[in-house]
Amino acid sequence: MLLQRRAIFALGLRMCSSQATTGPQTIEGARPSSDMTEFRQVFSKAKHIAIVTGAGVAAASGLPTFRGQHESWRKWKSQDLATPEAFSRYPSRVWEFYHYRRELVMDKKPTAAHYAIAECEARLRAQGRDVVVITQCIDDLHLKAGSKHVLKIHGNLMETRCVSCGHVHSNKHSPICAALKGTGSPDPNVADAQIPVDKLPRCEKKDCHGLLRPNVVFFGETLDSHVLTKVEKELEECDLCLVVGTSSIVYPAAMFGPRVASRGVPVAEFNLSTSPKTEYFTYHFTGPCETTLPTALAPLES
Numbered sequence: 001m002l003l004q005r006r007a008i009f010a011l012g013l014r015m016c017s018s019q020a021t022t023g024p025q026t027i028e029g030a031r032p033s034s035d036m037t038e039f040r041q042v043f044s045k046a047k048h049i050a051i052v053t054g055a056g057v058a059a060a061s062g063l064p065t066f067r068g069q070h071e072s073w074r075k076w077k078s079q080d081l082a083t084p085e086a087f088s089r090y091p092s093r094v095w096e097f098y099h100y101r102r103e104l105v106m107d108k109k110p111t112a113a114h115y116a117i118a119e120c121e122a123r124l125r126a127q128g129r130d131v132v133v134i135t136q137c138i139d140d141l142h143l144k145a146g147s148k149h150v151l152k153i154h155g156n157l158m159e160t161r162c163v164s165c166g167h168v169h170s171n172k173h174s175p176i177c178a179a180l181k182g183t184g185s186p187d188p189n190v191a192d193a194q195i196p197v198d199k200l201p202r203c204e205k206k207d208c209h210g211l212l213r214p215n216v217v218f219f220g221e222t223l224d225s226h227v228l229t230k231v232e233k234e235l236e237e238c239d240l241c242l243v244v245g246t247s248s249i250v251y252p253a254a255m256f257g258p259r260v261a262s263r264g265v266p267v268a269e270f271n272l273s274t275s276p277k278t279e280y281f282t283y284h285f286t287g288p289c290e291t292t293l294p295t296a297l298a299p300l301e302s
Contacts, residue, residue, distance in 0.1 A: 013222060013251070032269065032284035036296065039283050042266050044300050046129070046240035051117055052256050053135045053142070054246025056271060060111040060290045061141060063104060073097050073186045083218050091211065092195040098214045099175060100184030102157055105139045106174055112290040113244065114145035120297040121147055132234045136246060136253050138216050151231055153223055153253060155216035162203035164210025177201045223252070235260055241267045242296075245289045248275040257281060270296070 033039075043049075055063070071077055078097070080086060087094045110118075121131040133142050133150045138157040142150050160176075161168045175181045179199040201212040217223055235241070241260040248254045258280045261267045268283035269275065270292050278284050285292045 013220065032278060032281045034283065034285055036285065039268055039285075039296060040300065042240060043296065048130045048234075048238045049120075049124070049132070049240045049242065050234050050238035050256075050260070051131065051133050051242045051244060052246065052253065053117075053133060053137060053244045054248075054253070055137060056245025056247075057113050057135075057289055058108070058111060058137060058139060058141050059245065060113070060288060061108040063108055063139060063141075072188075073100065074190065075188045079219050082216070083220055085220075087213055087218065090192075091197055091200055091213075093192050095180060095195070095200050096184045096193055098157070098216075099180045100186060102176065102214075103174060103184065105141075105157055106172070108139070108141065110141045110145035113293045114141050114147070116294040116297045117142065117244075118146035121149065123299060132238075134231055134234065134253075134256065136250065151227055151234070153217070153227055153231060155214070155224075157214060157216060159215035160201060160212040161215040162205070162208060162210045162212055165203060165205060165208045167203060167205050167208070168215050169204075171201075228252075231256070236263075239265055241265060242293075243267060243269045243271075243277070243281070244293060245271060246275070247271075248277040268296070 071079075073081060076093075076097075081094055081097045117131070117133060121133075124131050131149065133147050135142055135150060135152055136154050138152070138154050140156065140158055156170075158170060158172050159168055160171050177200065179193075179195045180201075183193045183195070197211060203210040203212055235256060238260060241257055243257040246253065248257065254277060257267045257269070258277055261280045261282070266282040267280070268285065269278055269281045270285050270287075270289045271278075272288065273286060274284065285296065
């Protein structure tokens with residue numbers, strides 16, 4: 001089982017839980033604690049903290065998690081649009097979907113959870129302690145809040161990558177190209193814009209002009225090996241792990257917390273409800289993470 005988990009981590013495929021292996025076995029009868037005082041004692045002694053965040057960390061900003069009631073866009077499931085096959089066959093439709101998501105992100109502000117993490121990172125850095133954010137989020141709210149050490153395992157919605165030359169470029173234009181202006185409505189009664197491929201976002205590098213795609217990891221694609229190597233190092237070195245606002249059903253991120261727990265390192269989950277991995281963790285705190293996390297990471301009294 002351990003070899004299977006390591007193989008999935010090394011391969012780095014973004015996939016759903018139905019396609020992945022289960023986590024490590026737990027001690028029968030063990031239950032996560034919700035004792036905040038006890039957690040803060042552990043937090044006060046930790047030297048290297050890894051914080052794994054998911055879409056729930058941005059929910060209070062107004063960004064949908066694209067699960068539950070927001071799982072579909074028009075008449076398609078989001079995870080069926082976020083695939084290399086869909087982009088190859090229907091680039092206009094997929095770009096409309098991502099244009100809609102980009103426009104949602106543009107005017108959003110970080111939540112109290114983002115600021116709590118960023119403030120904690122800065123405060124602990126001054127004490128000679130480390131905090132790293134390992135995020136599944138493809139928005140840039142952690143960076144907007146001031147976090148410096150952020151590993152984005154699923155890419156960045158505000159970047160593009162050329163399918164011809166591979167050039168990656170930061171792009172915060174609204175709209176990203178003229179043809180996408182006014183498109184992207186999630187209303188199921190709205191027809192596809194059917195934008196010609198040559199009118200979709202194109203590479204601006206000289207002598208290229210290739211089709212651009214969002215620089216995000218589609219379902220079924222391999223995660224960036226350089227980012228994964230950094231993530232693996234952080235997970236091996238951390239002495240405390242927080243799993244914040246994630247459903248823990250998308251792999252390989254779903255195994256990050258259990259992997260740390262298998263080393264005997266405390267793991268604390270902050271979420272609206274329990275997840276499929278809750279039983280593997282030392283602590284679980286139920287509630288909006290923008291409420292629970294600032295309390296958990298607040299400065300300790302002298």
